[in-house]
Amino acid sequence: MIRQGRAVPRVLSIAGTDPTGGAGTQADLKSIAANGGYGMAVVTALVAQNTQGVRSVHVPPVAFLEQQLDAVSDDVEIDAVKIGMLATAEVIRVVARWLDRVRPPIVVLDPVMVATSGDRLLEPDAEEALRALVSRADVVTPNVPELAILAGEPAATTWDEVLAQARRVAAEHSVRVLAKGGHLDGEALIDALVEPEGVSGPTVTAFPGARIHTNNTHGTGCSLSSALATRVAATGDWTRATAESKRWLAESIQHGAELGVGAGHGPVSHFAGLWARGGTTVPDPAGLEALWWADIADVRAEIDALPFVRRLGDGTVSRDAFRWYLAQDALYLRDFARALAEAARLAPTSAEQAFWAGSAQNAIAEELRLHESWIGGETLAGTAPGPVTTAYVNHHLAAAARGDYRVLVAALLPCFWLYRDLGERLQAQSHPQHPYRSWLDAYADPAFAEATRQAVRIVTQAAAAADERTRGAMLDAFRRSAVHEREFFAAPLPVSSAARPGGGRDRREAPNPSSSSAAAAAAAS
Structure with missing residues (x-):
């Protein structure tokens, strides 16, 4: 032990x-x-x-x-x-x-x-x-x-x-x-x-x-x-x-x-970092990428095991459940775009400003078009956001209101990363006549994969350059968003907390959330 x-x-x-x-x-x-x-x-x-x-x-x-x-x-x-x-x-x-x-x-x-x-x-x-x-x-x-x-x-x-x-x-x-x-x-x-x-x-x-x-x-x-x-x-x-x-x-x-030291294979300098910085190591973006992805391995496994996700993968989820999911997702996108726009405003470089601004634009233009093609504008206009949707929106908007660009983009990242990972895997196992193939194709698109890589790169570079306290706050915001994503995927076909993988509890007690598929829209940015 x-x-x-x-x-x-x-x-x-x-x-x-x-x-x-x-x-x-x-x-x-x-x-x-x-x-x-x-x-x-x-x-x-x-x-x-x-x-x-x-x-x-x-x-x-x-x-x-x-x-x-x-x-x-x-x-x-x-x-x-x-x-x-x-x-x-x-x-x-x-x-x-x-x-x-x-x-x-x-x-x-x-x-x-x-x-x-x-x-x-x-x-x-x-x-x-x-x-x-x-x-x-x-x-x-x-x-x-x-x-x-x-x-x-x-x-x-x-x-x-x-x-x-x-x-x-x-x-x-x-x-x-x-x-x-x-x-x-x-x-x-x-x-x-x-x-x-x-x-x-x-x-x-x-x-x-x-x-x-x-x-x-x-x-x-x-x-x-x-x-x-x-x-x-x-x-x-x-x-x-x-x-x-x-x-x-x-x-x-x-x-x-x-x-x-020596004329052959010399030794490493074990204390180089200590001599230079008094004991503090500087993380690299690639290492943080692996560490953060591993940090939410339990959440990702729980998402995979949810009834809605499993039935979405094999095409057996009911049309009503899928339409409810898309309606809530579309409502979420409107405020998610606001958080993306705030990230663009706070971004320290023009390249990052352009990336987040393009993602915000496409969250509205591209993703809402996809949602409305499934559920229709009138149905969407008459739908109220559920508690999980509201909780997730509040999480992002709170991060935006605090004004720390690094924490905000860390909170936005799971909307890209989790959807690209899940979408690619579900699309790979689907067949051409899959009833929700168009939705799966959006997340398996190579352009969306590239957008996700850009988002991961921006966030991990910001985390590597941050101090330990800020880096910890970024990881916490990232994980909380991942837990919100899990809760949204659980909402269309609820399971009891006892039956849910992991008992339905997160070790950091993130609030009850909803998800966004807005990240797919960033593919065109």
């Missing part, structure tokens, strides 16, 4: 050494400290290595290893354990017995098998023993070659193959897998947290990034896994801890060359 909220997590590194300080326990201790933890280290092997390669490995007697482990756990309450180089099957068995006896609340296993230089750090006969250790971990963080060994398959050459192997390892060992794409070709560098939970199999949270062209990659696996152990011990949140750890490591890699 994770002890959440530990101000200074006590993290134990069980790994080999690197006398040049870039990998192994030395890198682990730096990473733990840089990410706000107190580091401890038990040495499994003494490695004579530098930035150019490994010269020799000395494995002390396993009895001494056991004494080191007991000396720490007999005296210190451990919040997390990071396991790195284990070298031999005998060492692995000693560590496994200690884990079974002590049962640390968090175990991060970095299955160190091959050094950055290409030198082997795990005896071949120890590979099977290491696979048995995987099930004792909470997360395993292999690179592409190490993942292949754990899966018992050839090394993956594409990201889809990496994910497939990660899913198999996660399912087989009931363990999270942090799949890493650094060994693949290409400028895009995606990592993903693959979790074994879920009715339909492992769930995947992707963390997009860009390749950093540098020779300073020595010890990156050690550093990332140690940071992850520290941050999850502090927050109790695997997705957030992964995103923050990756952001910290990217910054450390970018500044590694400034250290001027």
Whole structure:
């Protein structure tokens, strides 16, 4: 069980050494400290290595290893354990017995098998023993070659193959897998947290990034896994801890060359951010995009399970329910356009002003045309907004009235993002004679997808540049809008709170809402 909220997590590194300080326990201790933890280290092997390669490995007697482990756990309450180089099957068995006896609340296993230089750090006969250790971990963080060994398959050459192997390892060992794409070709560098939970199999949270062209990659696996152990011990949140750890490591890699250490694969600069800013990391838009999308994963799953959404997908929802939905949506659009216009007025750049103004115009011109073609102007004129519609309108207009552009556009974003995601998936499974195909086509349109990408880009860039307090307010406004969207999709075919996925409650207690499909209109902007 994770002890959440530990101000200074006590993290134990069980790994080999690197006398040049870039990998192994030395890198682990730096990473733990840089990410706000107190580091401890038990040495499994003494490695004579530098930035150019490994010269020799000395494995002390396993009895001494056991004494080191007991000396720490007999005296210190451990919040997390990071396991790195284990070298031999005998060492692995000693560590496994200690884990079974002590049962640390968090175990991060970095299955160190091959050094950055290409030198082997795990005896071949120890590979099977290491696979048995995987099930004792909470997360395993292999690179592409190490993942292949754990899966018992050839090394993956594409990201889809990496994910497939990660899913198999996660399912087989009931363990999270942090799949890493650094060994693949290409400028895009995606990592993903693959979790074994879920009715339909492992769930995947992707963390997009860009390749950093540098020779300073020595010890990156050690550093990332140690940071992850520290941050999850502090927050109790695997997705957030992964995103923050990756952001910290990217910054450390970018500044590694400034250290001027070694003639081979140099180390990363673990404290670059701390030296520059006194401990505050700067988030990147791509990381925030992944983090925010993961933050509403529960809401998205609840939307998918709603009767109206399921029946809309297969075309069996009644015409009355669909017309009621569109009437309420059309009423919402009128005030949603006002919020979009206010975003345009507050926008700091001409490009953003043009985007939000175009979205406001099309919310009226394009979307109302679509709604009236289904329900007619007279019916719409005689329809009063329901409580969910009113609540959602009030949420947006309140954000607009506060005058903070960043919070306002964060509140508007789910109207784009959720509809594009849901519309594309429902349209893909529909048939040409689907009774509501024209509505689905509007949200699967490539122009709307591009508009959504623009909205996501604008909001995440604003969030990355904001201070922590404002960024938190933006995320809260974003999630509240997502919950409003869920409630609107629930309204046409109500279900009891007990029957609704998640019990019908949101952990942040957002008010009862309604939705807008206005975002589709932004496609023409």
